[in-house]
Amino acid sequence: MDIAIDTSLQTPETDRPIALQTYELSKTYRTGFWLNQKVSSLKKVTLTVYEGETFGLLGQNGAGKTTLLKALLGIVRPTAGRATLLGQPLSDRSVKQTIGYLPENPYFYDYLTGWEILEFTAGLFRLPRSHTRKRIPELLDLVGLAQSDAKKKPLRRYSKGMLQRIGMAQALINDPELVFLDEPMSGLDPLGRYQMRETIQSLKQQGKTIFFNSHVLSDVEKICDRVALLAQGELIAIGSMQELLGVAEQYRVVVKGGNPDLLRSRVPDVEFQDGFWVGHLIGEPQDFMASVRLMNAQLVSIHLARPSLEEFFVNQLRQHSLERS
Numbered sequence: 001m002d003i004a005i006d007t008s009l010q011t012p013e014t015d016r017p018i019a020l021q022t023y024e025l026s027k028t029y030r031t032g033f034w035l036n037q038k039v040s041s042l043k044k045v046t047l048t049v050y051e052g053e054t055f056g057l058l059g060q061n062g063a064g065k066t067t068l069l070k071a072l073l074g075i076v077r078p079t080a081g082r083a084t085l086l087g088q089p090l091s092d093r094s095v096k097q098t099i100g101y102l103p104e105n106p107y108f109y110d111y112l113t114g115w116e117i118l119e120f121t122a123g124l125f126r127l128p129r130s131h132t133r134k135r136i137p138e139l140l141d142l143v144g145l146a147q148s149d150a151k152k153k154p155l156r157r158y159s160k161g162m163l164q165r166i167g168m169a170q171a172l173i174n175d176p177e178l179v180f181l182d183e184p185m186s187g188l189d190p191l192g193r194y195q196m197r198e199t200i201q202s203l204k205q206q207g208k209t210i211f212f213n214s215h216v217l218s219d220v221e222k223i224c225d226r227v228a229l230l231a232q233g234e235l236i237a238i239g240s241m242q243e244l245l246g247v248a249e250q251y252r253v254v255v256k257g258g259n260p261d262l263l264r265s266r267v268p269d270v271e272f273q274d275g276f277w278v279g280h281l282i283g284e285p286q287d288f289m290a291s292v293r294l295m296n297a298q299l300v301s302i303h304l305a306r307p308s309l310e311e312f313f314v315n316q317l318r319q320h321s322l323e324r325s
């Protein structure tokens with residue numbers, strides 16, 4: 001399939017330069033012994049990521065996130081549709097020089113030390129040795145491995161968190177403009193996740209575009225400028241946190257006791273959590289407080305809040321599966 005640059009793809013909604021764009025990108029895998037079964041993993045996905053953005057791709061297991069990443073990186077061939085990376089079609093190999101990629105489960109030659117693996121990767125990019133000698137310590141510092149003896153230790157003696165960090169350093173060796181991260185927080189403890197977020201934020205400050213998949217929605221909410229949500233290969237939502245979650249104009253209420261059916265008329269998304277009814281209020285808080293008293297229920301808390309990304313994610317997926325059934 002020939003994926004040519006299409007000028008219609010280059011028409012931005014704003015004047016911001018585009019880092020990555022897909023137009024009706026689709027991927028169908030053939031599986032089974034006779035390759036006679038089809039799995040439609042991406043269905044006409046159209047999206048734009050602007051330069052300098054931190055963009056999060058969300059979705060349940062099997063939603064098609066890795067397939068989209070692999071299609072963009074040329075690891076799998078799209079079945080239909082088009083895409084550009086830094087203005088070039090996917091078929092243009094030269095663009096790979098300016099791209100970094102951290103796979104979900106990076107494979108390393110584990111007899112190499114941290115320093116050696118970075119030297120090896122630098123060699124693949126044909127970076128001059130003098131440059132590599134300066135670049136490696138900078139990267140070890142950026143990913144939080146400079147203080148340890150990581151550079152001298154073989155990778156088979158690395159912890160999961162250290163491997164993830166050296167994978168990140170490896171993805172950045174060529175000082176890429178566009179960085180793809182597949183589940184960068186996976187397997188990290190809370191401190192490791194915090195440090196990975198810091199690393200991503202410092203890349204953002206350097207003006208890099210970051211495109212990443214994650215299941216850790218609280219991290220995504222903290223660091224992403226925009227997110228897209230995939231469900232069964234389809235793009236079902238895309239936007240900034242403000243566009244998707246709104247501004248804080250809803251009251252979140254926590255109530256003890258009371259009749260859930262009556263509560264539901266004012267708090268449609270109410271759910272029972274750890275002994276309390278929790279949800280978002282529709283209407284005036286004063287009226288609600290009066291009705292809670294009439295229900296013989298107890299108001300535990302009420303405060304202005306917008307839904308979390310997790311609540312948005314669950315609601316969107318529920319709605320999508322209702323529409324499908």
Ligand SMILES: Nc1ncnc2c1ncn2[C@@H]1O[C@H](COP(=O)(O)OP(=O)(O)OP(=O)(O)O)[C@@H](O)[C@H]1O
Nearest residue numbers: 029031039041059060061062063064065066067068
């Ligand atoms: N090489 C392949 N051959 C056949 N089917 C595949 C292949 N790779 C992925 N799939 C299928 O495509 C669908 C999307 O998979 P993908 O790995 O892209 O999802 P994902 O959103 O990244 O999931 P996870 O969060 O679990 O990594 C799944 O149904 C998966 O089984």
